[in-house]
Amino acid sequence: KQEVTQIPAALSVPEGENLVLNCSFTDSAIYNLQWFRQDPGKGLTSLLLIQSSQREQTSGRLNASLDKSSGRSTLYIAASQPGDSATYLCAVEDNAGNMLTFGGGTRLMVKP
Amino acid sequence: DAGITQSPRHKVTETGTPVTLRCHQTENHRYMYWYRQDPGHGLRLIHYSYGVKDTDKGEVSDGYSVSRSKTEDFLLTLESATSSQTSVYFCAISGSSGGAETQYFGPGTRLLVL
Numbered sequence: 001k002q003e004v005t006q007i008p009a010a011l012s013v014p015e016g017e018n019l020v021l022n023c024s025f026t027d028s029a030i031y032n033l034q035w036f037r038q039d040p041g042k043g044l045t046s047l048l049l050i051q052s053s054q055r056e057q058t059s060g061r062l063n064a065s066l067d068k069s070s071g072r073s074t075l076y077i078a079a080s081q082p083g084d085s086a087t088y089l090c091a092v093e094d095n096a097g098n099m100l101t102f103g104g105g106t107r108l109m110v111k112p
Numbered sequence: 113d114a115g116i117t118q119s120p121r122h123k124v125t126e127t128g129t130p131v132t133l134r135c136h137q138t139e140n141h142r143y144m145y146w147y148r149q150d151p152g153h154g155l156r157l158i159h160y161s162y163g164v165k166d167t168d169k170g171e172v173s174d175g176y177s178v179s180r181s182k183t184e185d186f187l188l189t190l191e192s193a194t195s196s197q198t199s200v201y202f203c204a205i206s207g208s209s210g211g212a213e214t215q216y217f218g219p220g221t222r223l224l225v226l
Contacts, residue, residue, distance in 0.1 A: 004154075034214055042219065043218055046215070099171070
């Protein structure tokens, strides 16, 4: 059974800092790994999707990497802003293609 | 934003009563999913659908049933609600599975079972 772990569970940083969120998974037989953002009381918003054949994806100040063989992904946020404060979730889609398994999330607070 | 709505957005019910949550999409996407989100457990898949009248179980399907009679609607029914089903329920949609496309999530339904 796939298990996804995110470290740290919570993170507080001053504005402008570059930061890294970590995600690990136990079964490397995946189709893709996805990063989502969730604001309090809201649904999830997709940030980046890395297919299993890819190593990284970038969108603006966000860069996500994938090392499938070691079961790890990182989400790099450059020049953090207070508006980046949210919970960040990673999820892997298994090779059956029908199920996302989520990590527990990292709750990020960026202080002005 | 993907056109996904969930109803109701909030519901309080009593143990033993049936409850139906509705997910409606305007994107004509083939795949629809129901998740629950709980502290300490993250999001877990309850059931999903890969077409009209085609559904399958997810990780935590006990006590839940689903139906999809139209492409746009996916219903989640708690046959006899229990306090352990107090949770936030999210619907998601996707045009495809198997690698290239993400899932788009609805705003969620907060359910309290007393």
